[in-house]
Amino acid sequence: MKYFSILAxxxxxxxxxxxxxxGDASHVMGTVTELGNDHVVVTTPKGESLTLAFxxxxxxxxxxxxxxxxxxxxxxxxxxxxxxxxxPENRDWVATEITFSTPQKKP
Amino acid sequence: MLRRIKIFFIVILLLLVGSTLAAxxxxxxxxxxxxxxxxxxxxxxxxxxxxxxxxxxxKMANPVHFSPENLAQARxxxxxxxxxxxxxxxxxxxxxxxxxxxxxxxxxxxxxxxMADGELFYIIxxxxxxxxxxxxxxxxxxxxxxxxxxxxxxxxxxxxxxEEITEMKQYNPLTREEREQQEALDQxxxxxxxxxxxxxx
Numbered sequence: 001m002k003y004f005s006i007l008a009x010x011x012x013x014x015x016x017x018x019x020x021x022x023g024d025a026s027h028v029m030g031t032v033t034e035l036g037n038d039h040v041v042v043t044t045p046k047g048e049s050l051t052l053a054f055x056x057x058x059x060x061x062x063x064x065x066x067x068x069x070x071x072x073x074x075x076x077x078x079x080x081x082x083x084x085x086x087x088p089e090n091r092d093w094v095a096t097e098i099t100f101s102t103p104q105k106k107p
Numbered sequence: 108m109l110r111r112i113k114i115f116f117i118v119i120l121l122l123l124v125g126s127t128l129a130a131x132x133x134x135x136x137x138x139x140x141x142x143x144x145x146x147x148x149x150x151x152x153x154x155x156x157x158x159x160x161x162x163x164x165x166k167m168a169n170p171v172h173f174s175p176e177n178l179a180q181a182r183x184x185x186x187x188x189x190x191x192x193x194x195x196x197x198x199x200x201x202x203x204x205x206x207x208x209x210x211x212x213x214x215x216x217x218x219x220x221x222m223a224d225g226e227l228f229y230i231i232x233x234x235x236x237x238x239x240x241x242x243x244x245x246x247x248x249x250x251x252x253x254x255x256x257x258x259x260x261x262x263x264x265x266x267x268x269x270e271e272i273t274e275m276k277q278y279n280p281l282t283r284e285e286r287e288q289q290e291a292l293d294q295x296x297x298x299x300x301x302x303x304x305x306x307x308x
Contacts, residue, residue, distance in 0.1 A: 027288075029295050045301065059200045063269035064276075066198035066213075079292045097200075103298025 028052065028093060029079045032072045032100070039091060040098070042078060052080050052098075053091040061099040072100035140208035149209060153218070160229050164248075167225030171255040173262075181260035182271060184253055186278035192239060195275040197264035207239040215264045227258045 028050060030042030039053045062070050072078050078100040082093035144152070171177055186195055194201045197214035204211035212219055219227075231254040232244030244251045276289065295301040 027292065029292065029301075045295075057205075061200075064272035065196045065267065065269060066194065066200045077296050077298065079296060099292070099296065101296040103296070 026082060027079055028082050028095075029077070032074050032076045032078060035072060035074060040072060040078070040080075040095070042080075050092045051090065052082060052093050052095040053088050055083075055094050055096045058095055059097050061097070063101050064099070072098065073102070076100045076102050140206065142208070144209045152209065156230075156235065157226065160226050164225040164229045165223050167223075167228065169224045169228075169255050169258050171252055171259060173259055177256050177259055178263060180253075181256040182275050183278045185257060185260055186275035187280060188243070189257070190275065190279055195272050195279070196267055197261065203239075209238060211239070214261050219261070220265065224255075224258050224262075227261055228254055231257055 028042065028044065030044040030050065032040055033043050033049070034041035039051055041049060041051050043049050060067050060071065078098050080093070080095040080099075081097040082095050085094060087094050185193070190201075192201055192204050192207070192211050193199055193214060194204065199205070199211035199213050201211070228248070228251075230240065232242065232248050232251055234240045234242030244254055248254075273293070276293070281289065291301050
C-alpha cells in the first residue's frame with residue numbers, strides 16, 4: 001500500500017505537469033479599434049478598452065488558418081490568448097496568439 | 108616489437124579516456140528539447156532521414172485517388188489523431204508543436220511539399236525516431252490506405268479553406284468544457300453577440 005501511494009503521488013506529479021506548464025494564460029475577445037506594429041487595441045463585449053502587446057513569438061490565425069503576414073484590421077473581431085507575464089508599460093496584456101476574422105454584416 | 112604494442116595500447120587508452128572526458132564535458136544539456144535547432148541541423152537531419160527511407164518508398168505513387176470523400180475521411184482522421192500536435196491547418200502552431208525538438212514542421216512549407224508521396228507515407232506509417240512523430244501504421248504498408256489518405260490531405264493543406272477547418276474542429280479530441288469554450292469563441296468571431304466567459308488554462 002505504501003509503495004502504491006508513493007507511485008500514485010509520482011504519477012500525479014507527472015500528469016499534472018502539462019497543466020502547470022502554461023500557468024496564467026487566458027483569453028481576451030474584442031473588436032479591433034486600433035492596430036500598431038507591436039500592439040492592438042480592442043473593445044471587449046463589456047465595453048472595456050484593452051491594449052494587447054504582441055509577444056515576440058506571437059502567431060496569427062485568420063478564420064482558423066495560421067497566417068504569416070495577414071494582421072487584424074480595425075472592425076475585425078479577435079480572440080487573443082494572453083498572459084500577464086512581461087507586460088510592457090501602457091499595455092494591459094501580452095498576446096501570444098491572436099485569432100481574428102471579419103464578421104459578415106448582418107442583413 | 109613489444110614496445111610498439113605498448114605504445115599502441117597507451118595511445119588507444121588515452122583516446123578512450125579523452126573521448127570519455129569530452130563526452131562528459133559536452134553531453135550535459137544536449138538532450139534538452141528546449142530551443143530551436145539551427146538551420147544546418149535541420150537540413151542534415153532531413154537529408155539523413157531521406158537517405159534512411161528505403162528507395163522503393165521514394166518511388167511509390169499514392170494508390171488513393173483524390174476525391175472529396177477520401178479528403179473528408181483524411182480530414183476527420185487528421186483532426187482526431189494528428190491535429191493536437193500539427194494543428195487542423197497543418198501549420199504545427201499548437202500548444203505543444205513548437206516545444207518539440209525539432210519543432211513540429213509546417214506541413215504547408217515548400218520543403219515538405221517537395222517531398223515524394225512515398226516519403227510522406229513512410230514517415231506517417233513508420234514514424235521518426237528521436238522526435239515526437241510516432242509510427243501510426245498498423246500491419247503491412249500496402250494495406251495502410253488511411254496513411255495514404257493523409258498524404259492527400261498534406262498535399263491539400265496549402266489550399267485548405269476556413270469551412271474545412273470549421274468542420275475539422277468537430278473531430279478534435281477536446282473535453283466538453285473545452286468544446287463549449289471553443290464554440291463560444293467561434294460564435295464571437297463569426298459576429299454573434301456572445302458574453303465573455305472566464306477562462307484560464
